[in-house]
Amino acid sequence: MTNSAGGAPHAEGQDPAGVADVTFAFSASGPTEKAARRATMRAANHLLARQHAEGWWKGPFRTDVSYDAHDLFLRYLLGVLDEGLATASGRWIRCQQGADGSWPLVFEGAGHLGTTIQAYVALRLAGDSPHEEHMLRCAAWVREQGGVAASQLTARVWLAMFGWWDWNDLPVVPPEIIVLPKWAPLNIYSFSAIMRVALVSLSIISAHRPVRPAPFSIDELFPTSDASVRRPTPATTSGWEKGFQHLNSAVRACCKSIPRPVRKTAMNACARWLLKRQERDGSWGACTPMTTWVILALHLHGCPSDHPVLKAAWGFLEDCVTWPENGMRALQTVHSPVWDTCLSSTALLDAGLATDHPALVKAADWLLTRQTDRPGDWAVRRPWLAPGGWSFQFHNQNYPDTDDTSEVILALRRVSSPSQKRIDEAVSRAARWCLGMQSRNGGWGAFDADNTSILPGKVPFFDFREFCADPPTADVTAHVVEMLAALGMERDPRTRRAVLWLLDQQEANGAWYGRWGVNHIYGTGCVVPALIAAGVPCGHVAVRRAVTWLTSTQNADGGWGEGWQSYADPTCTGHGPSTPSQTAWALLALLAAGEHDSATVRSGVHWLTEQQTDHGTWEEPHFTGTLVPEAVAVHYDYYRHVFPLMALSRYVLRKGH
The missing domain is CATH 1.50.10.20 (Glycosyltransferase)
Incomplete structure (x- = not known):
């Protein structure tokens, strides 16, 4: 059984349209x-x-299990994580673990550090003990890869919300980006469609810097165990990246002096932008990762949990649930x-x-x-x-x-x-x-025309480099x-x-x-x-x-x-x-x-x-x-x-x- 567009289950093939009647004109x-x-x-x-x-x-x-983890993270942070749901999601995440203790991006692929860390935390929320064999293998693998400090940005953003990473060591996504004119080099429309909603949502989230400590630590995911909140290990960077790191530091300093009314106006504009783009099914972009980010952003912005916008969004997430096997809950992207x-x-x-x-x-x-x-x-x-x-x-x-x-x-x-x-x-x-x-060079991108700027791939908002844009x-x-x-x-x-x-x-x-x-x-x-x-x-x-x-x-x-x-x-x-x-x-x-x-x-x-x-x-x-x-x-x-x-x-x- 799978879920239909409206959430009601249906069986594939319930209305077979007959059999293929094909003839061949030659032997x-x-x-x-x-x-x-x-x-x-x-x-x-x-x-x-x-x-x-x-x-x-x-x-x-299907994608990797990181989005199943995000679903549990969101529910925990908002105080609505159900034990039965967490257990069922944990079964699915657990069964996708590789023999070396990691979680890959693809079938039989190499382990991916960010996905593995998020899967580990999700299993802790689902009740798995860090002393269980599969969790010990995972923690050892993570430490061998450099630990949390070496992980991708998305993982560290979520960890900051649990109090395991310092918000000061994450890129600043100022909500004022929403008011940049369309001709500005780094306005929101210079990012690809699949990044844009996440960017606007993250600008609200990073302005609030939410923290809801989990009832456990993850010290075992760090190569050392001296502090509960770690700082990133310096890495070799290009000239562009160094320039944007300096810019990011300057933006962080400027954000501290932004008048409260200006910041509130920008955040309101971000929220209006998001609300305008909610789809009929309650989603944003008809995509669970985007919708997850927006739910969190609107909640932090003050949208009550019983508001029709959020109720519809939760309904979409439920409609994306599948049950691959009895007792296993997986979320379609x-x-x-x-x-x-x-x-x-x-x-x-x-x-x-x-x-x-x-x-x-x-x-x-x-x-x-x-x-x-x-x-x-x-x-x-x-x-x-x-x-x-x-x-x-x-x-x-x-x-x-x-x-x-x-x-x-x-x-x-x-x-x-x-x-x-x-x-x-x-x-x-x-x-x-x-x-x-059609773009000026004669080709076509997927969602936009002439979305070819290299700048979105240089800023530290995402880990997706040139794929932050949508060129032909x-x-x-x-x-x-x-x-x-x-x-x-x-x-x-x-x-x-x-x-x-x-x-x-x-x-x-x-x-x-x-x-x-x-x-x-x-x-x-x-x-x-x-x-x-x-x-x-x-x-x-x-x-x-x-x-x-x-x-x-x-x-x-x-x-x-x-x-x-x-x-x-x-x-x-x-x-x-x-x-x-x-x-x-x-x-x-x-x-x-x-x-x-x-x-x-x-x-x-x-x-x-x-x-x-x-x-x-x-x-x-x-x-x-x-x-x-x-x-x-x-x-x-x-x-x-x-x-x-x-x-x-x-x-x-x-x-x-």
Whole structure:
């Protein structure tokens, strides 16, 4: 059982839309193609059976356990932590611990210090003793890594609220940042959409400097045990970082002299900004981490616990709860129905499902209800642009993105529906919105246009470096180009500019970097089909270099894989255990490049057919999605369903694109 958008449980497949009725116009060329046809039919039927009665598809969206820890931290700080809830969350956090005592960001990954510290504290709140074996292993590992002083900023912010870290040793986020004009180098809109809400919330939190001491210490997480509140160990810093550290010290000194009425006015402005952006489901950004920060900020600002705004926010957090196993409580970071639905629709269409199949018509009708119809934060840079994009989640009017919008258009335009006029109008609005979101360099970012400043990544507010902004990326730009080509706009000057930008982004090894998926296999799997769709010939040197790279990185078993560590270590690029989604991405690129009959493709297809389960899908415990490279990885449950189906379908139907 999983939770629906309204919080009521539903069973997947409660309203199966029938079975896939697909015919092939030609005989299979051999055993590999025969096996691929069988796998395609089984996968299509499996996916059809998972559609919700309302027309959408959605799988669990998992990140690391730090957000489960944040949920417990918030409840403790606000005095509402329930023992049963803490126990259930503790079971989930505990079962994700690695053998060395740490918690990783990804499946079978290396331990992450900040996540491990937060998991440890969460388990202490859940009642675990520091003398239990798993806690002793964790504490020893943390000390070996340098202890709390070496951890990431987010962990130390939470620890400061428990009294275990000195607020004076954290960056100052002055609430007065809210009044900086939009042309100022470090106004809130110079940060990416996924950082912005957290930044405004943190400005209120850091102004209040809340402390609610826990009924235990965590001295065991420090290499020494001389003081209950530690100070950070000096680290080697760049010139930029040193400059901002000096600036931060100056800002802290100035904040002490800010008149109380001025500070109150700024905090009120921050609170109004946040309140204006609450979504229908009670969330901020339809995201649990953002919503957690805002709940704490509004509480500190004086919002009563029974206020409708906070009650709705708590309701959203409850709606994101899943129960992976009996007695285990896990918190999803977001719901992903728009993304899962448009990709599922495309996969079924690729499989040859009739364009007027009831499942596809129902999915299209549901997607039409999710199109944004009012300006969001993106309008700061594009005030003249009419809305029309799609976001990732059930309810998110403020932050539609060009990636979801492009994939929704690619799905909708292929569906034959009684609502055809509505589809055509929606696609037209969305395409205009996407075109209006093109950045000056020809590419597209996810949530904003021309969000390219390097300054947000230099300030000490976050640990995300250049990912504090939202510049154009190859994967997102490729999806927009593919969408524009599908609409017959491959010769449009804006499309041509984007194609040239993509060609310029190819790396020396022939691959493209993947910002929102792991990593170069994802980027290359996005870009090559887009280039071919936009009229770049299969023989183009960039396409051939990509084919050579993909061929060289194929694993001996026939599949492809790339580990999360490739974001930090270039030697890991294109290397990792084979996974269904990454194998599919490589095949989608190779098929688009005209490699249908190559031994490389046959081996990849064979691997997928051999890995298919009796249920018609694939198992994939690895995290192949990305929210913030090197910091927040994602496990999309539906990637294992949809991308192998796309690849096998295009193989058996002999469609490069």
